[in-house]
Amino acid sequence: MPVWYGATREAREAGDLHVVGITQEQHPARCRLLARWKGIGAPILWDPFNLTGSKVVPNFTLVDEYGVVRYAHAKHAD
Numbered sequence: 353m354p355v356w357y358g359a360t361r362e363a364r365e366a367g368d369l370h371v372v373g374i375t376q377e378q379h380p381a382r383c384r385l386l387a388r389w390k391g392i393g394a395p396i397l398w399d400p401f402n403l404t405g406s407k408v409v410p411n412f413t414l415v416d417e418y419g420v421v422r423y424a425h426a427k428h429a430d
Contacts, residue, residue, distance in 0.1 A: 357392050376402050 363369035371394040375383045380398040387396055399406075414423040 357390075357394070372397060374399050374404055374406070376400065376404075376406060 357371065360369055360371070364371060373387070373392070373394055373396040375396055376399050377383045378400060380396075383396055383398070386392075387394075404411075412423065412425050413421060416422050
């Protein structure tokens with residue numbers, strides 16, 4: 353995610369893109385530490401029970417300003 357987050361910097365700073373992360377990490381403090389270390393300033397939500405049903409990481413879902421899912425893709429690393 354750090355590479356992707358860095359590549360979208362211009363769009364985020366222009367207000368054209370808003371990023372929210374969701375983690376299934378057991379300890380939210382570990383996730384906050386990693387985000388701080390990697391320079392990720394986006395809010396990160398905690399899903400310890402995997403209510404989103406995520407099976408692979410990263411899992412990108414793009415939602416437009418009206419709340420319509422425009423793209424959902426999970427990339428499985430082989």
